[in-house]
């Protein structure tokens with residue numbers, strides 16, 4: 001759905017060149033059809049399990065236009081902050097389909113989760129468990145919790161998106177299990193329904209998943225020995241997409257592996273995909289400002305930057321970059337860089353593109369996940385605009401910010417005229 005037709009790049013039936021006549025670059029464009037297709041594919045896999053729930057990881061892209069689409073498709077949400085929780089509920093995702101992950105939930109956030117009686121709070125530490133139990137006691141109804149365990153499994157992905165190793169901050173180590181059991185068994189305010197595991201993102205092989213899920217099943221059996229019945233397993237997200245090479249397995253392979261690993265365990269499974277749902281459905285469209293040639297390099301300086309898409313700078317991620325209008329001229333090698341005053345402001349290294357000139361448009365592919373959500377205002381740059389496309393229709397879902405927008409909630413300080421701290 002994002003392809004060149006007769007030399008021009010199309011997203012669904014909209015020519016990107018034409019979109020750029022109506023929307024200021026840089027902008028993100030998302031294919032509604034691709035998001036729906038990915039969501040439906042995941043739902044189909046999940047439907048092979050009795051009573052499964054697909055909870056989209058809101059962190060991948062929290063735009064209300066995307067969340068409401070996924071609500072329509074019947075997905076739930078995996079949230080990691082109070083505002084993500086509110087965003088999901090506002091988009092029409094029912095609280096009974098929302099799980100709350102994250103290592104640092106505040107009192108306000110836990111109270112919000114209890115207030116909405118969401119499906120599950122994934123507990124990340126003993127200290128957090130104590131806070132949840134105190135707040136649930138005050139609320140007067142038990143908190144439904146799952147314990148996120150750290151399986152110490154290497155997901156074989158980039159170190160900055162690995163979450164399931166001992167040295168990572170995520171999950172509770174097995175050595176804390178006796179203390180968790182003691183606390184849960186002595187509190188009427190905690191309903192321990194599940195275990196959760198998420199070992200990382202952009203995972204391309206099944207083996208790490210299999211190791212993590214086998215580990216989880218061992219814990220399920222150990223807990224059964226203590227009379228604790230685990231009837232929810234939250235298996236996390238993490239399936240990679242084809243920035244270049246995609247996963248070595250299909251969704252069906254993933255589902256089959258889970259069935260084998262879980263055996264005859266009769267409970268409910270929860271999935272938390274993010275990137276898989278929205279990653280390939282988004283592109284970042286940017287315009288060439290200047291071409292600069294040095295002894296060593298040829299740079300295409302574009303008007304998008306690390307402030308719009310930080311993945312290459314942060315994770316050494318490599319995105320395909322394509323011309324919006326393809327030509328038959330012999331390609332040349334470019335470093336595609338942004339205007340930000342950082343050497344790391346690189347969107348693509350040694351990218352083969354047809355000879356570029358100022359004013360040409362290029363598109364950075366597979367930018368729908370962890371793209372716009374990670375934008376920053378560094379160098380006082382506005383967040384990029386965002387556009388949703390369905391067939392030959394498009395809608396601007398985020399307007400480019402103005403100078404005034406960037407200064408909203410900021411002011412000069414008037415010094416001693418302001419109130420004094422009391423006491």
Ligand SMILES: Cc1ncc(COP(=O)(O)O)c(C=O)c1O
Nearest residue numbers: 057198201237238272273274275
């Ligand atoms: C707890 C949890 N669940 C789900 C996800 C989604 O991962 P992905 O976008 O790779 O599917 C993440 C992201 O790292 C996560 O931390």
